[in-house]
Each structure stands twice: as C-alpha cells, then as structure tokens.
Amino acid sequence: MIDFNGYLFVDEYTYMIALDSMKHFTSLTIVPLKLNDDGVDLNDLEVKVKERRFKSQNKEFWAIYYTIPTYHNPTGILFSPTVCRGIVALSRKYDFLVVCDDVYNILHYDNKPQHSRLMSYDTRTDADYVGHVISNGSFSKIIGPGVRVGWLEVPPRLKPQLRHSGIINSGGCFNNYTAGIVGSLFELQLAQPHIARLYAAYKERMLAAIAVLKSELPNTCRFVTPSGGYFIWIRLPDQVKASEFLEYCFEHEKITFIVGSRFAVEEGKGQQFFRISIAFHKKEKLVDGISRLCLALKAFIKSVKHT
Amino acid sequence: MIDFNGYLFVDEYTYMIALDSMKHFTSLTIVPLKLNDDGVDLNDLEVKVKERRFKSQNKEFWAIYYTIPTYHNPTGILFSPTVCRGIVALSRKYDFLVVCDDVYNILHYDNKPQHSRLMSYDTRTDADYVGHVISNGSFSKIIGPGVRVGWLEVPPRLKPQLRHSGIINSGGCFNNYTAGIVGSLFELQLAQPHIARLYAAYKERMLAAIAVLKSELPNTCRFVTPSGGYFIWIRLPDQVKASEFLEYCFEHEKITFIVGSRFAVEEGKGQQFFRISIAFHKKEKLVDGISRLCLALKAFIKSVKHT
Numbered sequence: 001m002i003d004f005n006g007y008l009f010v011d012e013y014t015y016m017i018a019l020d021s022m023k024h025f026t027s028l029t030i031v032p033l034k035l036n037d038d039g040v041d042l043n044d045l046e047v048k049v050k051e052r053r054f055k056s057q058n059k060e061f062w063a064i065y066y067t068i069p070t071y072h073n074p075t076g077i078l079f080s081p082t083v084c085r086g087i088v089a090l091s092r093k094y095d096f097l098v099v100c101d102d103v104y105n106i107l108h109y110d111n112k113p114q115h116s117r118l119m120s121y122d123t124r125t126d127a128d129y130v131g132h133v134i135s136n137g138s139f140s141k142i143i144g145p146g147v148r149v150g151w152l153e154v155p156p157r158l159k160p161q162l163r164h165s166g167i168i169n170s171g172g173c174f175n176n177y178t179a180g181i182v183g184s185l186f187e188l189q190l191a192q193p194h195i196a197r198l199y200a201a202y203k204e205r206m207l208a209a210i211a212v213l214k215s216e217l218p219n220t221c222r223f224v225t226p227s228g229g230y231f232i233w234i235r236l237p238d239q240v241k242a243s244e245f246l247e248y249c250f251e252h253e254k255i256t257f258i259v260g261s262r263f264a265v266e267e268g269k270g271q272q273f274f275r276i277s278i279a280f281h282k283k284e285k286l287v288d289g290i291s292r293l294c295l296a297l298k299a300f301i302k303s304v305k306h307t
Numbered sequence: 308m309i310d311f312n313g314y315l316f317v318d319e320y321t322y323m324i325a326l327d328s329m330k331h332f333t334s335l336t337i338v339p340l341k342l343n344d345d346g347v348d349l350n351d352l353e354v355k356v357k358e359r360r361f362k363s364q365n366k367e368f369w370a371i372y373y374t375i376p377t378y379h380n381p382t383g384i385l386f387s388p389t390v391c392r393g394i395v396a397l398s399r400k401y402d403f404l405v406v407c408d409d410v411y412n413i414l415h416y417d418n419k420p421q422h423s424r425l426m427s428y429d430t431r432t433d434a435d436y437v438g439h440v441i442s443n444g445s446f447s448k449i450i451g452p453g454v455r456v457g458w459l460e461v462p463p464r465l466k467p468q469l470r471h472s473g474i475i476n477s478g479g480c481f482n483n484y485t486a487g488i489v490g491s492l493f494e495l496q497l498a499q500p501h502i503a504r505l506y507a508a509y510k511e512r513m514l515a516a517i518a519v520l521k522s523e524l525p526n527t528c529r530f531v532t533p534s535g536g537y538f539i540w541i542r543l544p545d546q547v548k549a550s551e552f553l554e555y556c557f558e559h560e561k562i563t564f565i566v567g568s569r570f571a572v573e574e575g576k577g578q579q580f581f582r583i584s585i586a587f588h589k590k591e592k593l594v595d596g597i598s599r600l601c602l603a604l605k606a607f608i609k610s611v612k613h614t
Contacts, residue, residue, distance in 0.1 A: 020473025146483035166327025176453035176487045 005053055009096070011035045013233075013270060015073045018066065018101060032265035033065075037224050039079030040067065042086040042252040049094045056228040060161065063096040069118040071104040073265045074275040075168070078113065078227050084121045091122075091132035098122075103138040103150075106195075109203040110113040110227035119153060131155020139182055141230070141279075142195050149175045150183050165224040197255055202230070208287050216294035218301055230279045233260075236297075241303055246299045250297025253292045314359050314370040316352070316403070318342045320540075320577060322380045325373065325408060335371075341571035344531050346376065346386030349393040356401045367468065368549055370403040370515045376425040378411040378536025381570045381582040385420065385534050390570045398429075398439035405429075410445040410457075413502075415532035416510040416572020420599040426460060448537070448586075449502050456485045509537070512585040515594050523601035525608055539583045540567075543604075547611050549581040560599045 010019060022028065022209075031048055034041035049063065057061040065087070069079035085173075091098050092158050098118065105116040115121065119135040138150035151174070162168060175178060185191035192264060209232060210225055217223070220237040236242060242259040243307040247257050260273025276293075278286060315335040317326060319342050329335065332377050338355055341348035356370065363369040372394070376386035376500055386394075398405050405425065411492075412423040422428065426442040445457035458481070461469060469475060480486060482563025492498035516539060524530070526542040543549060549566040583600075585593060 020471075021477045022473070024472065024474055067592040108609055144484075146479070146487070148478055148483055164327075164330065166324055167331055168325040170328045171452070171455055175482060175485070176455055177451075177488075178482070180453070181484075276514070 004261065006056060006059060006061070007031055007063040007096075009033055009048065010041055010265055011064060011067055011072070011075075012265060013074055013260065013273070014066070014265065015068060015101060016263055019265070022064075022066065028068050029266060030267075035075065035077065037071075039069065039072075039077060039083030040087065040227065042083060042090065043214055045087070046094075047098060049090060053094055058158070060144070060158075061095065061097040063094075064099055065091070065096055066099045066101070067118075068104075069099040070100075070102060070113070070116055071107060073101070073104075073225070073229070074231050074258070074260070074273075075233040076226030076231045077197060077224060077233075078161055079118060081114065081121070084115070084118045088101055088120060088121045088132065092128055092130065092186070095130075096132070098133045100133060100135050102135045103141045105137075106142065107199060107202055107230070108211050108228040109206050113227075131157050134158065142198060143185070143191060147178060147182065151226035177180075190255060198274075201283075202279060205283050205286050206232075208283050209276065209278050210288055212287055212290045218294070218298050221297070221300060230277050232276045232278065234276065235273055236274070237301060238272065240301055241271050243271065244276070245297065245300050248303075249293060249296045252299075253289075255289050255293050257293075310475060311368055313363060313366060313368070314403075315372060316340055316355065316372040317572055318347055318374055318382075319572055320377070320381055320567065320580070321373070321572065322375060322408060323570055325573070329373065331372075334497065340372075342379075342382060342384070342445070344384060345377075346384060346390035347374065347394065349390060352394070353397055353401075354405060356397060356419045360401055367403040367465075368402065370401075370404055370591070371406055372398070372415065373406045373408070374425075375408040375411075377407075377420070377423055378414060378533060378538070378577075380408070380411070380536070381538050381565070381567070382531070382540040383533030383536055383538045383582075384531060384540075386425060386426070388421065389567045391422070391425045394425060395428045395439065399435055399437065402437075403439070405440045407440060407442050409442045410448045411536035412444075413449065414506060414509055414537070415535040417514050420534075429462070438464050440601055448493070449505060450489065452496060454485060454489065456482045457491050501512060508590075509586060512588075512590050512593050513539075515590050516583065516585050516597055519594055519601065525601070525605050527608060528604070537584050541581055541583065543579045544608060545579065547608055548578050550578065551611075552604065552607050553581070554601060555610075556603045559606075560596075560603050562596050562600050562603070 006028055008022060008030045009032060010032055012032040017092050031052070033048065034044040054062055069084060087098060100118050102117055119133040122131065122133040123129060135153040136150060137153070139147045140150070152162065182191065206226065213223060213232065222235045223232055226232055236245065246257065246259055247302060256287065258275045260270030260275065265268030276290065281289065311334055315329060316338045317340065319339040338359065338575055340355065341351040361369055376391060378385060394405060407425050424442050426440040429438065429440040430436060442460040443457060444460065446454045447457070459469065489498070513533065520530060520539065529542045530539055533539055543552065550568065553564065553566055565582045567577030567582065570582070571577030583597065588596065
C-alpha cells in the first residue's frame with residue numbers, strides 16, 4: 001500500500017510543533033533545507049525541488065515550503081530581500097506553495113525591514129504573478145499566548161479553497177468568541193497600547209540579552225544577533241553537546257533552554273545548538289539568568305576539555 | 308500514484324461539515340451506512356466493514372465509524388440500546404474506531420435515556436474491552452454557539468496519541484482563553500442556570516414544534532418524533548422534491564430549512580427530506596413558522612399533483 005501525497009520542504013531547523021501539526025493532514029515526505037545566516041540556501045532549495053517535482057493529480061500544489069522568514073524560530077534569522085526574492089522566483093518556476101509563519105514580524109528591534117513579509121515580494125503587478133505565498137499571522141505573540149487567534153493572508157486564487165474548508169466552516173471561523181474579544185480590544189483602543197507595551201518590553205529584553213551574551217558568552221560559542229522576535233540561537237563548540245550542558249545548567253543554576261535537536265528535522269542534528277527565549281522573563285531575571293548561564297557554560301566547556 | 312489511507316464509515320445522512328473536516332486529514336474512502344429509525348443498520352455495518360477490512364501498516368485503526376448516536380444530526384434519531392451494543396460489539400470484532408459526536412446528549416425532552424452515550428456501552432469491565440469509542444463533547448450547543456470549546460473522552464490507550472498530537476500541542480489545548488472563561492462560568496455557578504434556561508427553552512420549542520407538525524403536516528409526509536436535540540427530519544411524498552419546496556416556501560413565506568441532499572453522502576440522495584432546527588427562533592416565531600410551512604407544503608403538494 002503506497003501512502004504518498006506530496007512533499008513538505010522545511011528549514012533544517014524549524015518550529016517542530018507546526019511540522020507535527022502538518023503531519024496530521026496527509027502523508028507528506030518531509031525534506032529539510034540548508035539554512036544560512038540570511039535565510040534558506042536558495043541553491044539547496046532549487047536542487048531539492050527540481051529533483052522531486054511531479055504533477056499532482058488531486059491537489060492544487062505538489063509541494064509546500066513551510067518557513068518562518070522573519071525572526072525565524074528557532075534561529076532568529078531574518079531572511080534577506082535577496083533570499084525572499086529568490087524563494088518567490090523558485091515558487092513560481094516550480095509551482096510550489098510557500099507558507100510563511102509570520103507571527104513575530106512586527107517585533108523588530110533594529111531598523112524596521114523594508115518589507116516585513118516574504119509575501120510582499122510575490123508582487124501582484126508582476127507579469128508572471130499567480131500567487132504562491134500564504135502569510136499566517138497571530139495575536140498570540142503580541143497580545144497574549146493564550147489568545148490563539150490568528151489570520152491568514154492568501155492569494156485570491158486560494159480563497160475558494162479556504163472558504164470550502166470543512167475545518168473552517170465547521171468552527172465557523174478561527175476561534176469565534178476570542179476573535180470577538182480581540183476585535184473589541186482594537187475598537188476600544190485597548191489592544192494598541194498593550195501591544196506597544198509588549199513590544200517595548202521585548203525589545204528591551206532582547207537588547208539586554210544580546211549585550212550580556214556579547215560580553216560573557218565563551219568565545220568558542222557563536223550566535224547571529226537577532227534583529228527581532230523571541231529567540232537567540234547559540235552554537236556550542238564541537239566537543240560540547242547541548243543536551244549535556246542542559247543537564248549541567250539545570251543542576252547547577254536551575255536554568256533551562258531548548259536543545260537544538262528538538263528543532264532538527266534530521267535525527268542526530270542540532271546537538272551543538274540551543275535556543276534561548278527572551279519573551280517570558282522580565283529583563284532583570286533574564287539578564288541574571290543569561291549571565292549565570294554563560295558562567296556555567298564556561299565551567300562546563302572547561303570540564304569537557306579536561307575529560 | 309495511489310492515494311489511500313483507510314475507510315471512514317458514516318451514516319447515509321450525517322453532519323456533512325464534520326465529514327468535510329475529516330476529509331482534510333487524509334485520503335479516506337467514505338462508505339455510507341443505512342440508517343433506520345433506531346440507529347444505524349447493524350447488518351449493513353457488519354457487511355460493509357467485513358468486506359473492506361485490512362491491516363493498516365501505519366495507523367492504529369484501519370477505519371473510523373463517525374456518528375451522532377444521540378439526537379442525530381440531521382435525523383433526530385436516538386440510537387437504541389440494542390444498536391449501541393451492536394456497534395460496540397462490531398467495533399471490537401473488526402477493530403475499528405467509533406467517533407461519537409455527543410453534542411446534544413443532555414438535551415433530552417422525553418424520558419432521560421438510561422445511557423446517554425454510546426461510549427458507556429464500551430464497558431471497561433468487559434473481558435474483551437480494549438477501548439474502541441471516542442466521545443466528542445461541546446459547550447457550543449448548551450452555552451452558546453460561538454463558544455467552540457469542547458472536550459474529548461477517549462479510552463486510556465488512545466491518550467498518548469492525543470498527547471503527542473501536533474495540532475493539540477501547537478495550540479496548547481482546545482481554545483485556551485475561551486476554555487478559561489467557560490471554566491470560570493462553572494466555578495462561579497453561572498453556567499449551570501444558563502444551561503438550565505437553554506434546556507427548558509429548547510424542550511419547550513421542540514414539544515411545540517412537534518405538536519404543530521402532528522396536527523398540521525400533510526398526512527402524505529412523515530417524521531420520527533425526536534426525543535431530544537435540535538432537529539426534526541421530515542420526509543416528503545415521492546413526487547415532491549425538497550429543493551423545489553424550499554424555493555416555493557421561501558418565495559411565499561420567507562421560510563427556509565436545509566434540504567436533505569445537503570446531508571447525503573451519496574449524490575442524488577435525500578431529495579425527499581428536509582431538516583428543521585428548533586434551536587434558533589423563540590417558541591412563538593417557531594410555531595408560527597412551522598404552521599405556515601405546513602400550509603405552504605399542502606399548497607405545494609397540490610400544485611405538484613396537478614402538473
């Protein structure tokens with residue numbers, strides 16, 4: 001019995017729970033893509049898409065590329081305009097759908113990006129525009145995590161498919177009652193100052209966290225300074241495993257983080273990485289925690305070297 | 308390319324939007340089952356299950372039977388204890404999962420059924436108990452339609468599968484914020500009187516609707532008196548099509564209903580049926596509407612006979 005409906009391309013490190021959710025819908029073959037500091041590796045994307053392309057008999061698209069182009073989870077990367085333009089060009093050339101998890105987009109702490117969404121590179125005025133990008137937004141990251149109200153921006157040609165979706169029709173919409181509350185929050189001008197307050201707090205926390213890491217992280221470790229979002233993705237030296245450091249760090253400092261392997265599509269990858277979130281703790285606690293984490297890491301690296 | 312993951316058995320008339328939702332998840336072959344006045348036809352279920360059974364290589368179950376055993380949508384049927392016991396016996400014998408949409412169960416207007424859920428017939432103390440029934444509950448029918456908070460009761464062996472579900476994990480639970488509100492409504496003893504009020508209103512409406520139909524529905528039409536729930540399912544004489552009567556009824560009386568074919572799994576079926584809901588309008592408006600509908604139906608049947 002063959003059980004095969006298409007391909008799901010994802011970044012080699014990605015938001016794994018989204019991936020788990022998508023696995024429910026159909027039996028997709030998941031293909032990881034190389035990730036650079038400025039976004040997905042376009043050459044890797046083209047090679048892998050090209051060699052797998054087929055004509056689907058019962059689906060609009062033969063493949064989806066799921067990504068988080070703006071303040072990527074877990075890596076914090078902001079996809080560059082060149083990469084965004086390249087993804088759109090490839091999606092048109094090979095006719096696959098790009099699903100962008102655009103949930104951190106307004107949380108920029110550096111210069112505001114010219115376009116905060118990859119979708120804006122799929123320009124409707126282009127001669128070869130068909131519509132290949134879906135943008136998934138959420139209030140959960142900017143109003144409160146329990147809100148779980150979001151929205152989808154889709155090309156016109158995909159609207160009928162969503163309109164006829166049983167999941168959307170059966171519920172009536174995405175979370176009716178809370179959507180009403182969120183709508184009222186905006187009408188009453190209560191959401192706007194709340195979002196501004198969260199934005200300022202996140203920015204302050206991220207900048208403080210980066211400052212501590214720049215001065216205290218052992219120089220054998222590396223990280224790409226995030227310009228927005230929730231996450232910092234730290235690379236350990238080769239001889240250190242994140243899972244072992246997590247054990248050590250929790251035992252000595254009661255500090256936890258998520259190890260890189262949790263975000264890796266391929267078994268055994270990501271062991272040299274871990275992710276810090278700046279969203280949960282107040283600045284003081286966060287700075288103290290990262291400072292102690294850096295100290296613990298120094299001690300741990302030393303202990304590994306000596307064994 | 309073969310695209311095949313298993314079977315979904317459903318009643319020949321069923322809640323179609325649920326079916327649409329399930330179609331998203333995988334490519335299932337849908338098999339309709341004969342429905343009698345006391346529930347699904349057990350013989351038809353056994354024959355169809357037996358001839359399709361296979362060993363799934365990548366799924367816990369090779370098939371699901373989706374049904375609404377208590378105050379069925381659209382037919383209003385209450386599955387009898389004999390039918391419930393029979394379904395459980397067959398689900399054990401052929402190892403398929405029974406998913407019960409138990410959303411109207413407490414809305415009984417006649418004697419309270421001894422067991423309001425088919426799940427209670429899958430008795431844990433049975434020697435051959437494994438756990439074959441899922442019961443899906445909802446606050447949407449008893450607190451308010453926009454609530455969209457529900458719960459699942461599952462056999463212990465299925466809990467790990469749900470715990471590891473990406474859809475549940477990604478959202479954190481079924482609708483966090485509204486679930487908190489509903490929880491508080493119960494703690495503050497506000498939900499209980501509200502539900503009691505709705506229950507009394509629905510019961511009054513259903514009994515009034517039935518009384519009007521018993522005295523005014525043309526005697527060439529038939530319906531099974533519902534003992535609970537939202538719906539009354541009316542059968543027209545053979546020469547009358549529900550879709551044509553709907554047009555007539557809307558034009559002359561501005562009354563609408565849902566035609567039977569909307570609930571039919573098979574193309575072309577259900578044309579002799581239509582569904583009335585007692586849930587939306589107050590008793591007076593409902594009684595007036597059904598009364599006018601019966602008059603319109605008499606006139607329409609007459610006009611059809613004469614053409």
